[in-house]
Amino acid sequence: xxxxxxxxxxxQAVRGADTIFLAAHENPDADSVGSLLALRDMLLALxxxxxxxxxxxxxxxxxxxxxxxxxxxxxxxxxxxxAIALDCDGASRLAGLEEAFMAAAITVDIDHHRGVWxxxxxxxxxxxxxxxxxxxxxxxxELGLPLTPARAEALYxxxxxxxxxxxxxxxxxxxxxLGAELVEAGADPSRLARxxxxxxxxxxxxxxxxxxxxxxxxxxxxxxxxxSLDDFRETGAGPADTDGLIDSFRDVAGVRTAVLxxxxxxxxxxxxxxxxxxxxxxxxxxxxGGGHKYAAGFTAEGEREAIERSVVEALTPTPDGxxxxx
Numbered sequence: 106x107x108x109x110x111x112x113x114x115x116x117q118a119v120r121g122a123d124t125i126f127l128a129a130h131e132n133p134d135a136d137s138v139g140s141l142l143a144l145r146d147m148l149l150a151l152x153x154x155x156x157x158x159x160x161x162x163x164x165x166x167x168x169x170x171x172x173x174x175x176x177x178x179x180x181x182x183x184x185x186x187x188a189i190a191l192d193c194d195g196a197s198r199l200a201g202l203e204e205a206f207m208a209a210a211i212t213v214d215i216d217h218h219r220g221v222w223x224x225x226x227x228x229x230x231x232x233x234x235x236x237x238x239x240x241x242x243x244x245x246x247e248l249g250l251p252l253t254p255a256r257a258e259a260l261y262x263x264x265x266x267x268x269x270x271x272x273x274x275x276x277x278x279x280x281x282x283l284g285a286e287l288v289e290a291g292a293d294p295s296r297l298a299r300x301x302x303x304x305x306x307x308x309x310x311x312x313x314x315x316x317x318x319x320x321x322x323x324x325x326x327x328x329x330x331x332x333s334l335d336d337f338r339e340t341g342a343g344p345a346d347t348d349g350l351i352d353s354f355r356d357v358a359g360v361r362t363a364v365l366x367x368x369x370x371x372x373x374x375x376x377x378x379x380x381x382x383x384x385x386x387x388x389x390x391x392x393x394g395g396g397h398k399y400a401a402g403f404t405a406e407g408e409r410e411a412i413e414r415s416v417v418e419a420l421t422p423t424p425d426g427x428x429x430x431x
Contacts, residue, residue, distance in 0.1 A: 111229035112240070115189075116247040118211050118227060122153065122187035126180070128206050129159040129191050130198035132344050135301055137192040138163045139263030140215075140237045142172045143256045144191065147245055156181035160200035164345035169300060170262065171255040180205030188225075189213040192237040194395050195222030215240050217267075219386060221395055232397070235280035238263030242283055254291025261292035266301050269352060274399060302349065309346035312336060316350055316365070323417040326361035328354055331409060334368045344369070347377075355379040362420045366409060374412055377402040378420075388419045 106114075119125070125148055129137035137159065145157040158177040167173055180202050188209035193199060193216055199206050206212060212225035217237050220230040234240060238260040245252060252260070264284055268276045271284065288294055315336040323329045332347065340346075347367060354363040362385055365377040376392070378385035378401050386401040392415075394403020405412045 106228075108229075108231050108234075108243075111227065111231075112243050112247050114227050115213055115215065115229055115244060118187055118213060119148065119151070119153075119244075119248065122185075122211070124154045124181070124183060124185045124187070125156075126185035126188040126206060126209060127155060127157040127191065128188065128193070128199055128202045129163075130193045131160040131200045133159040133161065133163045134192075134348060135167065135266030136236045136238055136263035138167050138173075138176075139170070139259040139261075139266070140191045140241045141176065142170050143238070143259040144189070144241050144244070145172055145175070146253070146256055146259070147241075147248065147250050150250060151248070156185070158202060160202050161344070164348065166300065166304065166306075166345070167262065170259050185209040187211045187213065189215060190225065191215050191241070192217070194218035196224040197222075215244075218395060218397060221390065235275045235277060236264045236267035238267070239280065239283055242287070252287065252290035257287040257290035257292040258297065261287040261294070261297055262301055265298060270298055270302060275397070306346070308340050308342040311340035312342035312346050313350060315340065316347075320354070323364075323413065324421050326359060327364065327417050327420050328357055328360045328362070329364045329366070329413060329417065330354060331366045331413075332368065334371070337368075351377045351379050355381060364413075364416055364420070366413065368409070369404075372406055372408070374405050374407075374409060375402065376405060376412065376416060378416075383420070385420070388416075391419060392416075
């Protein structure tokens with residue numbers, strides 16, 4: 106199914122539904138929150154009854170976006186005609202919302218990850234697109250809806266977050282054209298860049314200090330940082346306070362791959378991977394995770410040292426210059 110065909114099928118499903126459940130992934134990031142809020146506003150304009158939720162509370166730094174206060178963490182009190190997952194990279198990332206999502210008459214997966222874990226009755230997965238926000242913008246055009254300032258702002262937040270402010274390798278001509286279109290529609294690039302990349306609470310700054318103190322080059326080109334439960338508790342930080350942290354580690358001179366290990370529960374580690382020309386998405390898949398070619402992650406159980414050894418071994422360059430068995 107082509108990108109255009111998938112978009113048309115989603116638009117048809119939207120037109121035929123009265124009640125719609127929008128769901129983002131656990132620990133929602135800028136792209137998922139921006140896409141969720143923009144699509145929510147679009148559907149409300151069409152007269153739909155909409156319930157928008159994520160399994161975890163969205164980061165408060167996005168509270169300036171219209172509709173943020175209406176986002177929920179629980180499923181709708183009714184069985185929806187249509188359920189749309191945004192940026193999820195697998196139904197399991199819906200966590201506590203998955204059962205209610207799957208109960209809908211029609212389920213849709215809108216995503217820009219690799220598609221290995223695509224799900225739903227309609228699967229609109231476009232790995233070559235910079236952000237899920239780009240697909241929501243395309244859906245707005247298909248539905249004949251304008252990009253209002255509020256929608257443009259939400260989508261621009263998602264777009265610049267997933268392209269690193271148009272610095273990452275997924276920055277395409279299409280992404281740049283969409284950025285210009287969103288600015289023309291009312292998104293303020295300077296203010297939104299500051300909101301996404303610069304402004305942060307003190308807890309995030311303190312947590313970054315802990316991560317920096319843990320940095321070490323495990324092997325040549327593989328940089329590792331760890332954050333324990335104690336680090337989160339003692340700084341008062343939460344999972345959202347790590348947003349963008351690993352991307353700065355990837356920029357350290359000589360780094361081929363950056364690894365950030367975050368303890369989310371006793372003995373449970375969320376491992377984020379970033380690659381400079383290294384297919385970390387393939388490595389993450391070996392550990393049951395997923396993501397993009399140069400930005401991916403997975404969750405592992407066990408001792409930190411053992412997990413780190415396994416990850417570093419998988420990322421260690423082979424004679425041909427690639428990651429081991431990637």
